[in-house]
Amino acid sequence: MLIRPAPDLRECDVTDRALYLDRRRFLALAAAALFPVGRAGAAPLDYARGVVTLDDKPTSFEAASTYNNYYEFGTDKADPARTAPGRLKTRPWSVVVEGECARPGTIAFEDLVKPHRLEERVYRMRCVEGWSMVIPWVGVPLGELLKRFEPTSKAKFVEFVSLADRDQMPGLRVPILNWPYTEGLRMDEAMHPLTILAVGMYGQELPAQNGAPLRLVVPWKYGFKSIKSIVRIRFSETRPATAWNDYAPREYGFYSNVNPEVDHPRWSQATERRIGEFRRRPTLPFNGYAEQVAGLYAGMDLRVEY
Amino acid sequence: MARWLKPGVFALSLMPLAWLAWRAFSDDLGVNPVETINRTTGDWALRFLLLALAVTPLRRVTGWAPLARLRRMVGLFAFFYVCLHLASYVGLDLFFDWQALLKDVAKRTYITLGMGCFVLLLPLAVTSTDGMIRRLGGRAWRRLHRLVFPASVLAVAHFWLMVKADIREPLLYAVILSLLLGSRLWRRGRA
Numbered sequence: 001m002l003i004r005p006a007p008d009l010r011e012c013d014v015t016d017r018a019l020y021l022d023r024r025r026f027l028a029l030a031a032a033a034l035f036p037v038g039r040a041g042a043a044p045l046d047y048a049r050g051v052v053t054l055d056d057k058p059t060s061f062e063a064a065s066t067y068n069n070y071y072e073f074g075t076d077k078a079d080p081a082r083t084a085p086g087r088l089k090t091r092p093w094s095v096v097v098e099g100e101c102a103r104p105g106t107i108a109f110e111d112l113v114k115p116h117r118l119e120e121r122v123y124r125m126r127c128v129e130g131w132s133m134v135i136p137w138v139g140v141p142l143g144e145l146l147k148r149f150e151p152t153s154k155a156k157f158v159e160f161v162s163l164a165d166r167d168q169m170p171g172l173r174v175p176i177l178n179w180p181y182t183e184g185l186r187m188d189e190a191m192h193p194l195t196i197l198a199v200g201m202y203g204q205e206l207p208a209q210n211g212a213p214l215r216l217v218v219p220w221k222y223g224f225k226s227i228k229s230i231v232r233i234r235f236s237e238t239r240p241a242t243a244w245n246d247y248a249p250r251e252y253g254f255y256s257n258v259n260p261e262v263d264h265p266r267w268s269q270a271t272e273r274r275i276g277e278f279r280r281r282p283t284l285p286f287n288g289y290a291e292q293v294a295g296l297y298a299g300m301d302l303r304v305e306y
Numbered sequence: 307m308a309r310w311l312k313p314g315v316f317a318l319s320l321m322p323l324a325w326l327a328w329r330a331f332s333d334d335l336g337v338n339p340v341e342t343i344n345r346t347t348g349d350w351a352l353r354f355l356l357l358a359l360a361v362t363p364l365r366r367v368t369g370w371a372p373l374a375r376l377r378r379m380v381g382l383f384a385f386f387y388v389c390l391h392l393a394s395y396v397g398l399d400l401f402f403d404w405q406a407l408l409k410d411v412a413k414r415t416y417i418t419l420g421m422g423c424f425v426l427l428l429p430l431a432v433t434s435t436d437g438m439i440r441r442l443g444g445r446a447w448r449r450l451h452r453l454v455f456p457a458s459v460l461a462v463a464h465f466w467l468m469v470k471a472d473i474r475e476p477l478l479y480a481v482i483l484s485l486l487l488g489s490r491l492w493r494r495g496r497a
């Protein structure tokens with residue numbers, strides 16, 4: 001692990017249990033047989049606990065899974081939890097990897113994730129709307145996964161594309177964003193050890209409304225950068241178009257690093273309400289991950305490149 | 307029936323607040339209670355404002371004179387919900403951080419417009435008593451109370467600029483407001 005420990009960001013010893021998805025599937029079945037009660041339909045995961053933790057108390061699972069921005073399933077934050085489960089078909093799932101890499105192709109979800117150890121990462125999640133949560137994700141470091149496709153020297157950016165299927169996603173009928181939802185990272189951001197592809201949270205598979213089966217998590221950027229239900233990954237030489245930046249470039253920059261100094265025209269970004277708390281709390285530069293990531297932006301004027 | 311009209315509407319107008327209080331009491335305000343309170347009171351402020359503007363056209367269409375007696379009360383309920391909305395913003399959301407409020411009013415367009423609406427509604431609420439009507443005289447009072455038209459435009463604009471992308475709901479209010487204002491223009495044009 002390359003993550004330098006920070007006061008509230010601890011790196012723990014990782015047990016070397018074999019953490020493979022097919023085994024997880026087996027465990028899920030076994031667990032379902034042994035413990036029929038539990039969160040409806042959610043399969044528990046086998047993962048290395050506490051790889052990155054935080055002193056902040058995690059948000060309740062209930063809140064994290066019922067207060068979602070996932071416009072493909074409706075624009076009210078309560079919509080996705082109502083409409084996504086049962087509608088979003090997460091298996092079989094495959095991801096197209098293409099662009100500036102030596103090993104492009106279409107890869108099944110299981111094959112994409114299988115070679116990696118699943119890790120728990122407890123991260124702050126700061127929404128551009130001024131609220132935040134603390135979520136224990138389960139996933140794999142994006143950089144390690146991307147390396148398997150052998151990006152070429154021309155790969156300067158990575159683009160991600162969400163599923164856009166009208167049969168599964170009622171929100172697509174409303175032309176709010178230019179569907180499909182797209183996002184992108186600079187290569188060094190994508191390779192940063194804090195960036196992960198999550199397949200679960202709170203020890204279980206991702207709920208549909210949280211972007212199952214596979215989503216990006218970039219903890220130092222506003223939440224909308226962490227694209228959900230990914231079906232396509234493309235390496236590119238030029239900066240890809242991204243959904244919210246396309247919609248309102250003055251409001252949502254390509255970088256969208258959490259920055260209390262740069263206000264959004266609608267929301268002050270100086271403070272945030274942590275879900276479950278009453279008083280607002282100050283927002284931290286890079287969402288509290290400045291020590292780990294500020295170096296990526298050395299020399300850039302973050303007021304201009306917001 | 308006309309006798310029960312006013313008390314009936316008065317009681318009905320308190321229902322949104324009662325419902326909100328009930329939800330607060332039973333811990334049913336959702337994941338972000340402050341947001342729920344702020345948005346619910348904002349919604350009802352706008353709805354009552356539009357209802358107040360609908361009273362006169364409705365009276366003309368139905369020819370039922372007692373409706374006129376509701377206008378002032380419904381308008382005051384709009385102001386009442388605006389006050390709750392503002393109070394929830396200042397008290398719950400900002401926790402009386404007045405400096406943050408000033409910054410918000412100066413920097414965030416939709417809040418500037420919301421505050422503009424509040425400032426226009428304030429003199430209308432203050433002059434809503436019989437005594438004030440007498441003191442001002444009917445003509446001056448009526449002229450002053452035309453401020454409700456720009457105020458309602460500001461209220462819809464406030465909502466419109468607040469939403470991130472899905473403008474369907476403010477659009478609906480904008481259409482209703484256009485009809486309410488348009489019907490008045492149309493009448494004046496024919497007179």
Ligand code: HEM
Binds near residue numbers: 352355392424461465
């Ligand atoms: C007095 C100054 C005002 C302030 C500071 C203010 C502030 C706010 C804030 C902070 C929000 C919610 C933002 C969010 O949840 O992200 C909001 C929403 C709203 N406000 Fe105001 N407001 C004001 C005046 C008004 C007035 C006068 C009206 C109507 C007559 C109004 C109607 C609304 C409506 C309809 C919403 C949207 C609610 C929803 O999303 O369903 N506001 N306002």
